[in-house]
Amino acid sequence: MNGTAKRDFKLLIVDDSNIVRRRIERSQEFEELRLVGTAGNGAEALELFSRTDPDVVTMDLTMPEMDGIECIGHMVAMKPSVRILVISALADKATAVEAMERGANGFLNKPFTDRQLNEAIAELLR
Amino acid sequence: MLHEKELTTFVDGTTNFFAVAAQQAASIGSPYLLEEALALHEYSGLIDVSGKRQGVVCFTAPKAMLAVLLMKMQETDFSHETMRDLVGEVANTISGNARRAFGGDFLISVPNVLSGETQSIAPRPGTRSFIIPINWRSHSAKLIVSLS
Numbered sequence: 001m002n003g004t005a006k007r008d009f010k011l012l013i014v015d016d017s018n019i020v021r022r023r024i025e026r027s028q029e030f031e032e033l034r035l036v037g038t039a040g041n042g043a044e045a046l047e048l049f050s051r052t053d054p055d056v057v058t059m060d061l062t063m064p065e066m067d068g069i070e071c072i073g074h075m076v077a078m079k080p081s082v083r084i085l086v087i088s089a090l091a092d093k094a095t096a097v098e099a100m101e102r103g104a105n106g107f108l109n110k111p112f113t114d115r116q117l118n119e120a121i122a123e124l125l126r
Numbered sequence: 127m128l129h130e131k132e133l134t135t136f137v138d139g140t141t142n143f144f145a146v147a148a149q150q151a152a153s154i155g156s157p158y159l160l161e162e163a164l165a166l167h168e169y170s171g172l173i174d175v176s177g178k179r180q181g182v183v184c185f186t187a188p189k190a191m192l193a194v195l196l197m198k199m200q201e202t203d204f205s206h207e208t209m210r211d212l213v214g215e216v217a218n219t220i221s222g223n224a225r226r227a228f229g230g231d232f233l234i235s236v237p238n239v240l241s242g243e244t245q246s247i248a249p250r251p252g253t254r255s256f257i258i259p260i261n262w263r264s265h266s267a268k269l270i271v272s273l274s
Contacts, residue, residue: 016236017215019201019208026200062218064236075156094230110219111146 009125010036012054014045014071015087017064020110024058024087028121039079042066049075054082056124059104061088061095069095069102076103083124087112128181128254130271133157136183136271137258139220144262146220148198154176155259156183160270163248165259167267169209170240170247171217177233181253181273185217191265210239220269247272 011033015021021038036052039045043065049057057075061068068086075082086099089110096107108120144152165247170186187195192209201208214237221234247270249255255272 017211017218018203019196019199019211022201022203023199038140062222073238089219090229090234091223091226092230092232095225105162110222111143113146 006032009033009055010052012036012045012048012052012057013038014040014042014057014063014068015060016040016058017060018042019085020060024117027117029118030121030125032056032125033121040064042068042071045071046074050078052081056121057082057084059084059086059088061090067099072099072102072104085120085124087117087120128179128256128271130157131258132200132227132273133258133271135224135257136220136269140258140260140269142218142223143219144260148262149197150198150263152260152262154191155261157256157258159247160227160247160255160257160272163246164268164270166240166245166247168187168241168243169213170245171213171215172238172240173217173221173237174235175232175273176235177230178231179273181250181255182247182270183217183221183234183272184247185220185267186247187213187216187260187267188265191267192208194263194265204242210241213237214239266269 012023013024034086037048039048061067084104085106086104087108106124137175167188173183175181225232253272258269260267
């Protein structure tokens, strides 16, 4: 052991698209992130959240059963220290503001490049 | 009713999707009015629009185009379910991006996906509908925007 060991962060990916979930998992370049689960809707995400206790969450907004905005509120209530990056196609400013007010820490619009994704995650982990 | 000038946001959204997600620009043809039922390609993603505007946004594409698009996106699963997932995601992304112009009252549903060769889309009462032709590599797809 030495004093420079990096902290591990548990990652949960939430998006109703399998393609997007796999894309985030494949493209993120952070050794300190360890994937603990993926979910396709807000209800499933909350169940996984309470079971796996993630530190970092990527969150879609438009999803069946429970949308991302509501899900963010529940997650932050359960674990105020969680860091949430919203990854959504919704491109209006009001949506981004609402997500941040609910407790999200970053916002990335779809479609995104690998570089944009990694910059957004880096900002989240800072 | 939907005005031709408002199509710019959908044209820009479509151009941006292909340029970013597939790293290869699509060329967009001149939009034209949908006046009678139009046969859809094998896969179509439909987003219902509600709130300030009512209607639907539909992205329809042939399987061959979607397969190449998936490859360009580094995807290795080319199953029927992944094709369905992709058309839904394209429709969702273009519709969601349109909120930059239309605002937060432009409410969009989760994608409804149609697959098969016998599907069609017809003009909806109370809306004006345009077809936006999309050409990408050697393939052609369409975006149909039908809004009050």
